[in-house]
Amino acid sequence: MSRKVIPFVVAFILVCLVMVVSGVFAFSGAVTAEKFGGNVTWSQPYSTAESMKVINLMGDDQDELFIQNTSNVTLFDGGGNVLLSQDYQYPKTTLGDVNGDNKEDIVVFYLSDSGYAVDTIINGETATLAENLSIGLPARVIVVRFASGPQIVLGDSGGGLLSLSLSGEPLWTYTVGSEEIRGMDDALISGQMHLAVASHDGALAVLNQGGESIWNTSQEQLRRMRAFDLNSDGNSEIITGGEYGALFVYNAVDGSQMYTQGMGQAVSEVRVVELNGEPSSREFVVGGKDGGVWAFSFDGATSKEIWSGSLSDKVTEISGIDIDGDGTEEAVIGDESGNVAVFTGSGSRNNLDSHSTGITRIDVGKLNGERHVVIADGATVDVNKVNFSSIPGFQYTPLVVGVIISAVILLIAAILASIPMKPELKVSFQDKSKESLVAERRMLKESIADVERLRKSGEVTGDAYLARLKRLRGDLAENETAFKTAGFPIKVETIQCPNCGGTLELGMDKCEYCGQVLLS
Amino acid sequence: MENFICVGGILLVFVLVIFFYLLNTARKKVAPSNTLGKKDFLPVYISLADKPQSIMLGMDKLKIDVQKTEKSGDKWRWIPMIIFFGGVGLMAVDLLLLLLGYTSFIFIAGGIALWIAAIVMARGLRKSDSQDFAPRYNGTKNILHTLRDDLRPSTTFLGHLDLTGSLLPTKVARTSKDTQDRTTEYFRDEWLALKAKLYDGNILRVSAIQKSKKRKSYTKRSRISGKYKTKPEKFKGTEHDLKVRIVANPDVYTIARTSPTFKHGLNIGKFTVSQLSTEGGIISFVASSPFEEVEHENILQVIQSAYSLLQRKAA
Numbered sequence: 001m002s003r004k005v006i007p008f009v010v011a012f013i014l015v016c017l018v019m020v021v022s023g024v025f026a027f028s029g030a031v032t033a034e035k036f037g038g039n040v041t042w043s044q045p046y047s048t049a050e051s052m053k054v055i056n057l058m059g060d061d062q063d064e065l066f067i068q069n070t071s072n073v074t075l076f077d078g079g080g081n082v083l084l085s086q087d088y089q090y091p092k093t094t095l096g097d098v099n100g101d102n103k104e105d106i107v108v109f110y111l112s113d114s115g116y117a118v119d120t121i122i123n124g125e126t127a128t129l130a131e132n133l134s135i136g137l138p139a140r141v142i143v144v145r146f147a148s149g150p151q152i153v154l155g156d157s158g159g160g161l162l163s164l165s166l167s168g169e170p171l172w173t174y175t176v177g178s179e180e181i182r183g184m185d186d187a188l189i190s191g192q193m194h195l196a197v198a199s200h201d202g203a204l205a206v207l208n209q210g211g212e213s214i215w216n217t218s219q220e221q222l223r224r225m226r227a228f229d230l231n232s233d234g235n236s237e238i239i240t241g242g243e244y245g246a247l248f249v250y251n252a253v254d255g256s257q258m259y260t261q262g263m264g265q266a267v268s269e270v271r272v273v274e275l276n277g278e279p280s281s282r283e284f285v286v287g288g289k290d291g292g293v294w295a296f297s298f299d300g301a302t303s304k305e306i307w308s309g310s311l312s313d314k315v316t317e318i319s320g321i322d323i324d325g326d327g328t329e330e331a332v333i334g335d336e337s338g339n340v341a342v343f344t345g346s347g348s349r350n351n352l353d354s355h356s357t358g359i360t361r362i363d364v365g366k367l368n369g370e371r372h373v374v375i376a377d378g379a380t381v382d383v384n385k386v387n388f389s390s391i392p393g394f395q396y397t398p399l400v401v402g403v404i405i406s407a408v409i410l411l412i413a414a415i416l417a418s419i420p421m422k423p424e425l426k427v428s429f430q431d432k433s434k435e436s437l438v439a440e441r442r443m444l445k446e447s448i449a450d451v452e453r454l455r456k457s458g459e460v461t462g463d464a465y466l467a468r469l470k471r472l473r474g475d476l477a478e479n480e481t482a483f484k485t486a487g488f489p490i491k492v493e494t495i496q497c498p499n500c501g502g503t504l505e506l507g508m509d510k511c512e513y514c515g516q517v518l519l520s
Numbered sequence: 521m522e523n524f525i526c527v528g529g530i531l532l533v534f535v536l537v538i539f540f541y542l543l544n545t546a547r548k549k550v551a552p553s554n555t556l557g558k559k560d561f562l563p564v565y566i567s568l569a570d571k572p573q574s575i576m577l578g579m580d581k582l583k584i585d586v587q588k589t590e591k592s593g594d595k596w597r598w599i600p601m602i603i604f605f606g607g608v609g610l611m612a613v614d615l616l617l618l619l620l621g622y623t624s625f626i627f628i629a630g631g632i633a634l635w636i637a638a639i640v641m642a643r644g645l646r647k648s649d650s651q652d653f654a655p656r657y658n659g660t661k662n663i664l665h666t667l668r669d670d671l672r673p674s675t676t677f678l679g680h681l682d683l684t685g686s687l688l689p690t691k692v693a694r695t696s697k698d699t700q701d702r703t704t705e706y707f708r709d710e711w712l713a714l715k716a717k718l719y720d721g722n723i724l725r726v727s728a729i730q731k732s733k734k735r736k737s738y739t740k741r742s743r744i745s746g747k748y749k750t751k752p753e754k755f756k757g758t759e760h761d762l763k764v765r766i767v768a769n770p771d772v773y774t775i776a777r778t779s780p781t782f783k784h785g786l787n788i789g790k791f792t793v794s795q796l797s798t799e800g801g802i803i804s805f806v807a808s809s810p811f812e813e814v815e816h817e818n819i820l821q822v823i824q825s826a827y828s829l830l831q832r833k834a835a
Contacts, residue, residue, distance in 0.1 A: 018633070025626070031624070031626050033617060033622040033623075033624050034622065035620075035621040035622050037621070348623070349623075350623065391617075391622065394624070397624075397626050397627070398626050401610065401626055401627060401629070401630035401633075402630075404606075404610070404630060404634075405630060405633045405634060405637070408603055408606070408634055408637050409637060411599075412599075412603075412637055412640065412641045412644075415596045415599065415641065415644075416641070416644045418592060419589065419592040419593050419596075419644070419645075419648050420585075420588060420589050420592055421589070422586070422589050422647070422648065422650070423582060423585035423586055423589070425562065425563055425564050425565065426564075426565045426566075427564075427565075427566050427567070427578065427582060428566070428567035428569070429566065429567065429568060429569065429570040429574055429575045429578045429579075430567065430569045430570055431569060431570040431571060431574065431676045433674075435674065435675070436569060436570070436675075436676045437569075439569075439675065439676060439678055439717075440569040440676070440678050443569075443678035443679065443715050446715075447713065454708075458694070459693060459694075459708065460693045460694070460708055461693065461694045462692065462694070462695075463689065463690055463692060464690060464691055464692050464693045464694075464707075464708060467690030467691070468690075468710075475567055475680075478567075479569075
């Protein structure tokens with residue numbers, strides 16, 4: 001192939017590669033220029049929120065911000081004004097329809113002066129539902145809408161459960177393990193509501209409306225338990241995150257393990273986030289104690305990791321929020337250092353303003369008619385207007401960059417092809433006449449004799465002798481070739497070593513350069 | 521922060537190395553000398569077996585070809601530098617986006633690709649670089665030019681011009697070791713060998729031999745500190761021998777035993793006649809020079825002086 005063509009062939013191959021890679025990046029949507037920002041609409045002091053929700057709890061047509069910490073339950077209106085603030089000892093809360101008006105009410109499980117009690121707060125009015133209950137220190141509370149009717153289930157720090165009717169009558173008790181209840185969630189089995197419950201020591205059970213176990217199991221100590229119907233088949237999947245990094249997905253029907261994965265760090269939070277906008281299946285995001293973040297999809301049989309990322313500290317909250325209004329949710333994740341980051345469906349990370357204390361809760365909802373993201377940290381609760389902006393058409397920039405690189409590659413190929421080849425630096429000026437060839441042959445033989453004489457006199461030894469001899473014999477072989485080419489008779493006096501290719505005198509038994517034995 | 525400084529420092533070093541490599545390519549700055557501080561010349565080897573005119577034309581053509589390749593590359597020497605800055609420009613787009621709050625690495629990746637392309641091109645351009653031709657190249661051409669009319673018609677010059685270097689491993693004639701076990705290499709570089717049948721029937725043989733000495737690098741232990749130290753190789757000197765043999769045509773010349781302009785021990789230019797024999801109708805002598813470089817005028821002057829020993833017979 002011509003020396004002028006080779007650079008262009010190489011350039012063409014490189015250009016194809018560059019454009020293919022550019023095309024893959026451009027059309028996969030992996031390259032985006034997106035920016036998430038937030039402005040604080042209002043902020044109120046509120047320390048270490050344990051539970052928070054934007055929801056309508058006052059019976060009007062406006063949502064309020066419900067928030068609860070270890071000693072207080074508060075309700076803010078859309079402008080940040082306190083509608084209700086009530087102190088409790090060791091309160092745990094849940095939201096559910098207690099009075100049957102199809103609106104959520106607040107249920108508070110706490111320690112009163114007369115023992116453990118349950119209050120309801122309906123449209124801002126507080127009433128005690130039950131007191132002097134025989135259960136331990138509050139750990140969790142949930143309103144479960146069983147097929148037979150709603151029940152309020154209380155969980156304590158010793159693994160004990162107590163179910164109450166909506167009028168406050170004890171219905172049944174149950175014990176799950178011997179440590180604090182770490183998760184209570186409603187789980188569907190064949191479309192019927194059940195209760196999934198787990199304690200810190202790894203005990204896990206699914207109970208029916210009568211407090212009877214459908215199945216139970218145990219695993220390593222766990223931090224989180226959530227139940228979701230990930231594939232909308234009427235049967236929930238129960239996801240647990242272990243103290244030592246084990247992530248399990250159980251089938252709520254029979255407790256069989258559908259997926260297990262070691263995360264390498266304690267699982268500190270698990271939440272469902274609709275990352276891909278496909279409503280028939282839901283994705284879930286797992287946060288780790290060392291800042292790891294993983295997104296998983298679920299196909300009805302098993303889970304698959306979609307992407308992974310990280311924050312700088314323990315993940316304390318994960319919330320699925322559709323910030324850019326494209327129908328898919330972004331995972332807004334907070335950590336213990338106060339960082340808040342938005343992870344998009346493809347896993348790219350965008351940071352929001354960080355907080356001075358650790359993030360405790362994040363939620364989204366309409367306040368005063370506008371969509372807000374509410375972020376609670378160790379000291380305050382901030383209501384933010386989050387915005388999103390992107391550069392239109394940015395996903396095609398890889399093609400532009402690819403074209404620039406390709407043009408440069410072709411330019412370089414053209415320049416390199418235009419440079420002539422370096423001339424050979426071992427040249428021979430040889431007259432082809434017979435007399436000249438004969439004279440040259442004689443000169444070469446004299447030179448060979450000279451070299452032999454120098455070796456005998458000790459002036460030249462070793463490699464230098466062989467190198468000079470090799471070159472002269474090579475010239476002698478070239479001289480013989482010139483004789484043959486010109487058609488002059490010549491008595492051949494050289495042979496080539498079959499091993500190293502060096503030229504030797506005819507009749508030699510051993511190559512002087514490489515030691516090869518010659519059979520000639 | 522420490523990680524950032526560390527990684528940033530390493531990246532900065534890489535960028536500076538690339539920048540100065542491309543800058544030196546653009547300014548055609550190459551290492552001027554070898555490890556012994558001597559200038560490297562173009563390594564040329566020429567077999568001579570042709571008429572003077574053909575040899576001289578061939579030598580001129582070789583020089584023009586080398587210069588043509590070099591000049592073709594010289595035109596584009598600043599292009600890799602421009603491509604480098606083009607890469608910087610592309611990366612700046614990403615930095616601008618970063619300042620605006622967007623995270624993008626596609627232009628940085630493009631910039632790095634352009635830098636790689638610039639390095640590849642700079643390598644290609646550097647390959648077209650050539651060292652200078654050694655002064656001996658032109659000197660030999662001048663010798664051939666001077667002797668061209670003295671050559672017997674229809675005959676050719678024979679021999680070689682070897683300018684591949686005087687300190688090549690293949691030119692080590694012998695080695696010796698001193699009492700401290702240090703190795704000294706003795707080089708013998710016959711850079712010019714020339715044989716010519718002259719117009720007057722004489723046969724002239726000329727060999728220019730450069731003899732050099734180099735002590736190889738060695739490691740020794742310090743007597744005071746006990747540390748091992750490696751000493752670099754050391755060039756110990758060089759000298760030139762000019763071996764000439766003139767077979768006189770007995771029909772034309774007789775050889776005088778002595779001549780005031782050519783005798784043993786006589787200084788002729790940079791050379792001193794160190795051996796002289798006029799036995800058997802052959803003038804054979806060795807002229808030595810302590811100089812590293814001998815010019816063609818000195819070689820021709822010695823040959824011309826040797827001719828004073830020849831006395832033309834009466835017709």
